[in-house]
Amino acid sequence: MKKVLSILLTVIMILALVTGCGSQPTTQSQQPSEQPSPSKDAESPSAPAEKTKLTFAVQADSTDALNQLIAAFNDSSELYTVETVVMTNDSGNMHDQLLNSLSSKSGEYDVISMDVVWAGEFAAAGYLQPIDELLAAKGWKVTDFNAGSMASGKYKGKNYVLPYFPDLGFLFYRSDIVSSEDAQKLESGNYTWADLLAMAEKYKGQGGTKYGHVYQSGQYEGLVCNLNEFTANWTDVKGGLEVMNQFTKSDVTPKDILVYTEGETHNAFLNGESVFARNWPYMNGMAASGEYTVKGNQVGFAPLPGGGTVGGWILGINANAKNKAGAEEFLAFIAGPEGQKINATVGSYLPGFNALLTDADVLAKNALLTNQGFSNALAKTIARPVVANYSEISDQIQIKAHEYLSGNGQLDSAADTISGLLK
Amino acid sequence: MQTAKTSKTIMTVIILYLLIIAFPFIWVTLTSFKPESEIWGQSALKLFADQPTMEHYEALFKTTILNSLKNSFIIASITTIYVTLIASFCSYAIARLKFKFKKVLVAVILATSMFPQMIVVGPIYRTFVKLGWTNSFYITLPYSMITLPVATFILITHFAKVPVEMEESAYIDGASKIRTFFRIILPLAMPGIFTSAIMTFIGVWNEFLLSLTLNSDEKFRTATVAISFLRGQFQIFWGQVTAATVILTIPTLIIVILFQKQIISGITSGAVKE
Amino acid sequence: MKNISKIVESKTAYILILPAVVFILLFSIIPIGESLRYAFFDFQLNDQAKSGLYINANYNIALYDETAFYIRSFLDMEEEVVTKDETKLQIDAIRNMLDEYDQYMLNNISSPDMASVVSVNNEKLAYVTKIRDNIMSSLEKLYSFDEPFVCEEDMFAVASELDTAIISSNFSGLNNFKSVLTDTRVHSTVGFTLIFTFISVFFELCFGMALALIMNKALKGRGIIRTVSLIPWAIPTAVAALIWSYLYNGSSGIISHLFAWLKIIPEPTELLLSSTGSLWAIILADVWKTTPYMALLLLAGLQTIPHSLYESSSLDGATKLQQFGSVTLPLLKPSIFVALLFRTLDAFRVFDLIYVLTGGGPGGTTESVSIYAYKVMFAQTRFGYGSAVVLVMALTVGLITFAYIKLLNVKLIND
Known part of the structure; x- marks a missing residue:
């Protein structure tokens, strides 16, 4: 037994040494992490007196916007200091993590960021604090904020969220391949899915491309977003499914379009394999970075025929927050003009506060906003259903649609089930 | 008594087999040196990168992955020590001693491993929140749920094989059961103990759900959870994921190598005789 | 002599299994048992009326308070746009009703520890059901007037929460199975x-x-x-x-x-x-x-x-x-x-x-x-x-x- 223990201990010590050397500052687990945390920096100079600590549950931000937001708030607030709790970037896992915490009535997080489709469920469960009073106190109207984001957080007559950053699906096209005449038609939005299919067939193969069009059609939430667009916000479920099937079967899409997520989409498009792509604004950032075959100046933007699905993240207050007044102050800061401006200028996110859409600093940092095709897309957004049992409905839509598209199911059965679910 | 020819064939088969087993890992290692643009598309199928790069490793070391790796080691080691210890007590009693409700105990231990982990996460999380135990090394305690049943069952089979005569001769010498256990039985069951220790270690090392839920703080995050952070909202940073896989796998292999030397010495020393 | 050592020896087994039993009990059996209890209830988190294990009837008083607040503020908004006297009278009538019900909640339902969900007996259950019906019918009466109302849809959506606040038992026996x-x-x-x-x-x-x-x-x-x-x-x-x-x-x-x-x-x-x-x-x-x-x-x-x-x-x-x-x-x-x-x-x-x-x-x-x-x-x-x-x-x-x-x-x- 001694031998076992001594071996184990030696191993642990060796490893602790090996790994410990690489990360010296973290050897004391009680000490704050070695990364310069903005909240700490802000705390020391301005107010040595005890400020109330607030926690903000949010995914890591690849840009510096989040850090600057927090620092700006901590500088300006007399009473509060905010610390971020960085959640996993896997949205499904983050949802479960939040659910565990919120359902235990824990006040662990004061302000939480959410995917737009979670709000209905969380509001129905009573986990969120309505924000109508806050809006009234600040003199803001619902229409001051991004309409799609606000709609996704309105449940039973009450508003529960403010936008963090809105997102929308739209069409990317290769401006160096598509003729200016066709480009104009696309950007105006006056075209049909059949037109897009025809164009995809026409341009496929030009400029070294292999595919005409790529979009998200794997069995996951992205399929629902795309189907929302193909069916023009569920107004023509059967027709939309049929068109989607035409795209799937045609040779303008990759053979494995039915496993495509955003990752496959941007790889195909940015590596110059596809003429068209349906994706979120982030892909423009990747193109503009210049690290890929397709550069920023080869890309154009247009609305999708059926409108673009609203995505992105929204912010709400935990109904069991330890400090609601503080949570409201922070929420108002981050979703209001100051916070949204930092987010839009530093992180190039779309602002959720509408007045900023014409702000010169924001426009300077966000080239998309000055693009006509993108502006048209922004004007044609459509939302997914806001219901308490959204994930159940979404799950069944995914399965039914994927079953039909993969040739394992009938069109009528899929269309009827999906229409029935949305009633 | 094999001819040189057949042993050569066997070696070839073994080498081929090992290559197949190792292939995904080799491929991942090679991919971790490719720049992000070569990870997808045509160049993804090439063995070596056109422009090999260390950028993924550099990016990875800027994150807190090393700290997470350390957490994983601490958590897995603590769990391994205490689970192996209590499992060996328990399984010795089951294999050798008489007591009431033995069958019930065995059935219960087995039954607990029929439930998926996801259903215990919620209740355990709520208890941990109440006790203020989230984000700490207390997480090692609930890991008994996933490791104790396997460890116990492996050890039962090994204790059962230790010859009864050796035990009896110890009793005749007047040793107590506990003394016999530590002096005679435990050393003889060493290969089984090492096996169950490795099982426990890797079981904890691979765990994701409990770790994500209970230790969400960066300071206490384990390596599996840290890897799940290597993605953006719409993309996975494949270069970093492959690099992290390499970093995560190599130290585990070192542990396994250290342990298995002990297993080998366990047999060659001839401890187990009839 | 031999007897004594036998007692000690037979206890050895229990001492040896004790740590394992404690761990299995605490981290396997109890949590599993807790989760399995759910199987006998219509328990779902995304509906406040079902988000707990309720054997008896309960009332969500916090939700009532929030709903009453919203109804009042919507009434204020409507009051600014309506023109007829009878509409204004109806608005006042609803306000008075709410005042009365608030008082009832304070005296009869709310618990000293300010819990948001409280257990209610049959009599109280009947009363909160009456509150729901009365408010709904007076709202319907209000919106039957021909006025340029601004938040009719939201009003009814919010008022429907009075129904959510009434929590009946969600014990479902073997239905889930x-x-x-x-x-x-x-x-x-x-x-x-x-x-x-x-x-x-x-x-x-x-x-x-x-x-x-x-x-x-x-x-x-x-x-x-x-x-x-x-x-x-x-x-x-x-x-x-x-x-x-x-x-x-x-x-x-x-x-x-x-x-x-x-x-x-x-x-x-x-x-x-x-x-x-x-x-x-x-x-x-x-x-x-x-x-x-x-x-x-x-x-x-x-x-x-x-x-x-x-x-x-x-x-x-x-x-x-x-x-x-x-x-x-x-x-x-x-x-x-x-x-x-x-x-x-x-x-x-x-x-x-x-x-x-x-x-x-x-x-x-x-x-x-x-x-x-x-x-x-x-x-x-x-x-x-x-x-x-x-x-x-x-x-x-x-x-x-x-x-x-x-x-x-x-x-x-x-x-």
């Missing part, structure tokens, strides 16, 4: 999981046995053989699944291209697209990942087989194959049993691998019971129904375990 048994998705997921479990555990046993025999041989480079064969196992499942999804990728995956080149599949893209393709892709990844686990368990068993047995049987002129059948297999039976058992239990609970590789696709054909239970519980927050699914799943595994014990006729414990 009845639904599980008739749920076609449970049938298909159990079917898929059984197929997956048996095929992959079968291959794992064959390969694991071969690997264990190789590892046990005194070959040159045994250390390397052992180390290399353990690589897959040392990679966490969540990460291994990600890696395989990259290797299987239709355009950049080396494995899918290799298989297409070997004509195993018609096109590289086919692997994750068809239900059979995905099934085998999942099985391959699982066999790769867990064969070392199987091998290590069997190896531990092999090492306890004394060499003298082989020596004596080879003196009797037995061939290697005969030795395997007559010496190795029978002595290895307990180890094979444990390895099979735990691999089966694990395989039946398969989650991470499928979740990452196919997400249950195409068209839900590769959905395992765990994935379905996970979706029901965590994504859809129907914990009651999800717990029932989990319980049915555990019972299925229990049956398989029982079958193993009978088939292999293993005696792990000698009483």
